[in-house]
Amino acid sequence: MLTTSAQPSERRSALPLHLLLCLLSMAMIGPFVWMVLTSFKTLPEVAGEHWVPHDWQWRNYLEVFDVIPFTRFIWNSLLVAAWVTFLQVLTSSMAAFSFARLRWPYRDRIFFLYLGTMMLPGLVMLIPNYQLMVHFGLVDSYLGLVLPAAFSAFGTFLLRQFMLSIPSALDEAAAIDGATPWQIFWQVILPLSRPGLLTLSIFTFMGNYHSFFWPLVMIKSVEKYTLPVGLLHFDSSYGQATNLLMAAVTMSVIPLIIVFALLQRHLISGIQVGAVKG
Amino acid sequence: MSMSPASRRQLGMGLLFLAPNILGFLAFTLFPLVASFGMAFTDWDVQRHNLFRDDPLRFVWFDNFSLLFTHPDFYHFLGNTFFLMMGLPAAIGGSLVAALLLTRAGKSRLAMRSAIIMATVIFLLSSLVLTLGGADSNGLLFLFGSLMATVLVFGAWSGGMLYRTLFYLPHFTAGVATFVLWKKLYNPQSGPINQTLAPLLERLATVVNGGGGWVLGAVLPALLLGAVFVAVGLQVKRLRRKIRDGELGSITRFAGAIGVAVPMGLITWWLVGDSGLGWLAAAIAAGVMLATTQVKPDPLWRNRVRAATGLGGEMIMAMAVITVLAAVGGIAAVGVHLPAMAADGLEPPNWLGSFQWSKPAIMIMALWAAIGSNNMILYMAGLTNIAPELYEAADIDGASRCQRFCHITWPQLAPITFFIAVMSVIHGLQGGFEMARTMTAGGPAGSTTTLSYFIYIEGFETGRLGYASAVAWVLFALVFTLSFLNVKFGNRYVND
Numbered sequence: 001m002l003t004t005s006a007q008p009s010e011r012r013s014a015l016p017l018h019l020l021l022c023l024l025s026m027a028m029i030g031p032f033v034w035m036v037l038t039s040f041k042t043l044p045e046v047a048g049e050h051w052v053p054h055d056w057q058w059r060n061y062l063e064v065f066d067v068i069p070f071t072r073f074i075w076n077s078l079l080v081a082a083w084v085t086f087l088q089v090l091t092s093s094m095a096a097f098s099f100a101r102l103r104w105p106y107r108d109r110i111f112f113l114y115l116g117t118m119m120l121p122g123l124v125m126l127i128p129n130y131q132l133m134v135h136f137g138l139v140d141s142y143l144g145l146v147l148p149a150a151f152s153a154f155g156t157f158l159l160r161q162f163m164l165s166i167p168s169a170l171d172e173a174a175a176i177d178g179a180t181p182w183q184i185f186w187q188v189i190l191p192l193s194r195p196g197l198l199t200l201s202i203f204t205f206m207g208n209y210h211s212f213f214w215p216l217v218m219i220k221s222v223e224k225y226t227l228p229v230g231l232l233h234f235d236s237s238y239g240q241a242t243n244l245l246m247a248a249v250t251m252s253v254i255p256l257i258i259v260f261a262l263l264q265r266h267l268i269s270g271i272q273v274g275a276v277k278g
Numbered sequence: 279m280s281m282s283p284a285s286r287r288q289l290g291m292g293l294l295f296l297a298p299n300i301l302g303f304l305a306f307t308l309f310p311l312v313a314s315f316g317m318a319f320t321d322w323d324v325q326r327h328n329l330f331r332d333d334p335l336r337f338v339w340f341d342n343f344s345l346l347f348t349h350p351d352f353y354h355f356l357g358n359t360f361f362l363m364m365g366l367p368a369a370i371g372g373s374l375v376a377a378l379l380l381t382r383a384g385k386s387r388l389a390m391r392s393a394i395i396m397a398t399v400i401f402l403l404s405s406l407v408l409t410l411g412g413a414d415s416n417g418l419l420f421l422f423g424s425l426m427a428t429v430l431v432f433g434a435w436s437g438g439m440l441y442r443t444l445f446y447l448p449h450f451t452a453g454v455a456t457f458v459l460w461k462k463l464y465n466p467q468s469g470p471i472n473q474t475l476a477p478l479l480e481r482l483a484t485v486v487n488g489g490g491g492w493v494l495g496a497v498l499p500a501l502l503l504g505a506v507f508v509a510v511g512l513q514v515k516r517l518r519r520k521i522r523d524g525e526l527g528s529i530t531r532f533a534g535a536i537g538v539a540v541p542m543g544l545i546t547w548w549l550v551g552d553s554g555l556g557w558l559a560a561a562i563a564a565g566v567m568l569a570t571t572q573v574k575p576d577p578l579w580r581n582r583v584r585a586a587t588g589l590g591g592e593m594i595m596a597m598a599v600i601t602v603l604a605a606v607g608g609i610a611a612v613g614v615h616l617p618a619m620a621a622d623g624l625e626p627p628n629w630l631g632s633f634q635w636s637k638p639a640i641m642i643m644a645l646w647a648a649i650g651s652n653n654m655i656l657y658m659a660g661l662t663n664i665a666p667e668l669y670e671a672a673d674i675d676g677a678s679r680c681q682r683f684c685h686i687t688w689p690q691l692a693p694i695t696f697f698i699a700v701m702s703v704i705h706g707l708q709g710g711f712e713m714a715r716t717m718t719a720g721g722p723a724g725s726t727t728t729l730s731y732f733i734y735i736e737g738f739e740t741g742r743l744g745y746a747s748a749v750a751w752v753l754f755a756l757v758f759t760l761s762f763l764n765v766k767f768g769n770r771y772v773n774d
Contacts (some may be wrong), residue, residue, distance in 0.1 A: 011434060015388060018388045018430060019381055021441045024441075026425065031460065032447070033422075034470050051418050091302060097295055098296045103288060119704065119761055121707070124747075125306070128309070128747075130738070132309075132312075151299050209453075212454055249456075261443065266314070271655045
């Protein structure tokens with residue numbers, strides 16, 4: 001009875017609700033619409049009030065590659081992000097296995113120490129870390145970008161949460177069959193935590209694709225710039241060419257949109273697991 | 279060590295798996311942490327300690343800290359950081375509203391037929407305006423009209439999924455790319471924001487100059503001032519009742535007073551441009567809050583109430599009051615100055631190039647990126663987890679929609695709100711670097727320099743590493759204190 005009485009009011013509210021959401025969506029994508037349209041304008045047209053270009057300059061996109069080593073920036077970003085992701089998932093999953101599936105003294109105390117470091121402001125560590133890089137001669141190198149980012153308390157925490165949800169009967173059975181801890185990790189737990197690994201990979205990859213502070217201070221030579229630093233460099237040296245700049249911005253945003261559209265589901269479940277407090 | 283061989287073996291195995299991670303942790307977290315603490319007490323300066331010139335490092339005790347605390351710039355930058363954080367309640371509220379709307383849209387789907395009809399109407403209307411007004415004037419309307427029509431149809435087809443994707447986009451893409459984009463949007467001449475605002479403001483100026491000025495200049499501020507009094511009055515009444523009932527402790531009372539005083543000071547400082555008056559306003563606000571909430575608690579309860587009872591809830595309430603105050607203060611300020619400003623014609627602000635508008639500009643952009651963020655996703659998950667029986671019971675009791683929200687939805691979401699508030703405060707204190715570096719270079723006149731950008735400047739551009747480390751540790755202390763208070767006292771509120 002309740003549902004039948006609730007139904008008509010729900011249906012009546014559908015259209016205004018959807019129109020409201022539609023309007024809000026316009027506010028959200030408005031800047032992107034302007035960005036794409038501006039990237040097709042000629043330079044004199046940029047200052048005009050019309051959003052839609054009169055004649056579409058497809059060449060703008062090619063010109064970006066002539067003005068700055070844009071391919072290089074994308075490649076650097078992908079390379080660094082991929083390496084960081086690989087290493088971080090590896091080290092985090094091993095640590096998470098240790099925290100979630102192995103029993104050893106002081107385990108929980110060390111885990112809480114890890115958790116505590118997630119609260120530390122990263123800014124405190126940046127200056128000594130940079131001096132460390134200077135000391136080891138890693139400034140202006142890819143290794144210097146990858147290494148400090150390869151170890152993560154957050155990743156450990158996220159994967160531990162995933163691994164805790166795997167029934168413990170599985171590794172007990174494997175242990176009775178004589179499997180070593182490494183075999184249990186590699187052949188039982190890791191394949192079962194695939195959704196968690198994927199989620200962490202997306203987070204880490206995206207985080208490093210966006211990463212700005214560390215590459216900014218570490219990288220001195222233009223051909224090693226990652227995309228965010230490259231965009232900043234483009235803005236400060238050719239920023240007057242708004243149309244080209246917007247073409248570059250469009251090209252760096254589009255891959256993100258595609259990745260997001262494809263992996264939405266995993267991301268959203270990952271956010272929820274990541275927020276559950278330990 | 280009195281440990282059995284078995285547990286020693288277990289320890290070894292556990293540490294073996296931990297080893298790769300823990301080595302990195304020691305090298306890139308623990309060591310830098312300790313080193314940074316040490317550096318804060320030295321005069322390490324890249325100018326004097328480098329490859330070519332290696333003066334011995336001196337241990338300078340608290341010189342860096344005393345330099346910092348006696349430097350007016352530090353308070354300016356700290357104020358900037360807090361000012362930008364005043365956007366957080368709006369962002370969290372926006373995420374909640376978005377989540378509510380999206381969840382409802384998921385439940386009450388739009389029928390495909392009505393979506394197509396509505397889309398056709400929108401499309402036809404906007405093309406009608408286009409043909410009547412000529413391509414020059416209303417191309418924009420047509421553009422967004424057809425976009426809206428498309429989104430509406432696909433939104434109905436995907437059952438609301440499309441909206442979630444579109445809402446989440448600004449957050450997902452947020453980074454240097456979108457900051458550079460917004461820098462162009464804010465361009466005072468060629469940016470679309472001012473191109474849209476300029477004609478609207480021109481029209482407003484003619485209205486104000488035509489005799490409507492006193493409405494905006496006197497009535498509006500008066501009304502808003504009244505609203506502030508009502509908001510503060512209600513809050514005071516609530517606090518008094520809670521203290522009398524023993525639901526609030528003394529620390530909470532002080533924290534709440536600070537929570538209202540800080541934004542009052544910041545808004546005054548922003549409006550008047552005088553930091554002295556800002557301090558004064560903060561002191562008055564704190565005084566009023568403390569004086570008016572001074573009540574004797576019920577003696578029965580006195581022994582049972584802990585000093586910090588109810589802190590988490592009061593912090594969230596203080597944040598809500600901040601939002602109201604910020605909005606009202608902003609609008610009232612505009613109202614007061616409007617007639618004088620309109621006399622020589624109204625012009626849109628110079629956004630990132632103006633001392634006063636650079637911070638609001640950044641806050642607006644941050645709000646755009648923050649509404650559809652992870653917080654929205656968390657709220658959506660929280661909303662789907664609320665037991666439908668609760669709402670059914672409320673329906674039987676004849677609860678209004680507002681009552682349903684206040685007595686079911688909001689309390690049920692409290693743990694999520696608390697988590698989001700804690701994380702937002704931690705991030706907010708460290709925030710502002712990327713915007714400052716890409717959009718404003720911390721300016722104009724330091725108006726967008728936050729603590730994180732200050733650390734970057736001192737540590738990586740000026741090269742005063744000791745001093746930068748001291749700033750970083752002050753920031754650390756702030757983050758730690760707020761997190762500690764939240765974790766220690768907030769959990770209890772959530773679990774109640």
